[in-house]
Amino acid sequence: MKLYYATGTCSLGPRIVAHELGIELESQKVDIKKHQTDSGSDYWHINPKGYVPALMTDDGYLLTEGVAIMQYLADRGSPTNLNAERGASSFYQLQEWLTFISTELHKMFSPWLFHPEYGSEAQRVAMQKIYERFEVIDAHLKDQQYLVDDQFSLADVYLFTIVRWAGLFNIELTSYRNLSGFLERISNRSAVKSAMLAEGIIAN
Structure with missing residues (x-):
C-alpha cells in the first residue's frame, strides 16, 4: 500500500494508525501547492481531489478521505484494537x-x-x-x-x-x-x- 502525504497535514492520522498496528506503507510525498509528487508526477492525475491523504491499496483502489483510510487500515491491522465491533x-x-x-x-x-x-x-x-x-x-x-x-x-x-x-x-x-x-x-x-x-x- 502507498500513502500519499504532505508534512503537517491530516495525512498524519493514517500514518499513526499504520505505526500503531505495525502496517508497512510505501510513502510518496506531495507538494500540495504545486500538486506534484516528489517523484515528479502530476498529483491531479493520481487524485483528482488534489489533497492528501490518499492511499493506493494493494488491489489498486485509491482511497482519498482520511477517516475512510484510517478505518481501512484499522480493519487490516493486527491487533485491530483501534476500531470497535460493528453493532456494539x-x-x-x-x-x-x-x-x-x-x-x-x-x-x-x-x-x-x-x-x-x-x-x-x-x-x-x-x-x-x-x-x-x-x-x-x-x-x-x-x-x-x-x-x-x-x-x-x-x-x-x-x-x-x-x-x-x-x-x-x-x-x-x-x-x-x-x-x-x-x-x-x-x-x-x-x-x-x-x-x-x-x-x-x-x-x-
Whole structure:
C-alpha cells in the first residue's frame, strides 16, 4: 500500500494508525501547492481531489478521505484494537466522534484558517467555533483519558492530528486542561512519535 502525504497535514492520522498496528506503507510525498509528487508526477492525475491523504491499496483502489483510510487500515491491522465491533454501542460512539471531528472541527481549520483571502471576519468566526468545539471535547475528557470507552481508538488519532494545528494559529489551549493533557499523552506514544518522524514533523 502507498500513502500519499504532505508534512503537517491530516495525512498524519493514517500514518499513526499504520505505526500503531505495525502496517508497512510505501510513502510518496506531495507538494500540495504545486500538486506534484516528489517523484515528479502530476498529483491531479493520481487524485483528482488534489489533497492528501490518499492511499493506493494493494488491489489498486485509491482511497482519498482520511477517516475512510484510517478505518481501512484499522480493519487490516493486527491487533485491530483501534476500531470497535460493528453493532456494539462503542462502534456508533466511534462514528459519532469521527463525524464530529471531521465536520465540526477539521473543517473549521480548513479551509477557513488556511486561506487568509477569505478575510479576518471568516477567521474570527472559525476560531470562535473552534473554541466552542474544544469546550465540548474538554468536558468529555474530564473523567477519561480517551474519547470512546476510555480506550485508545481512531477517534483519538484523528483528534490529536487536528488539534495539533492549534499551534499554527496561536490558538490557546491552556484553558482546556483535559484536552491539553490528552495531547501530551498521545504525543508520548512511541507509535505516534515514529509516525511524526516519518511525516517530517519532528526530527530524529
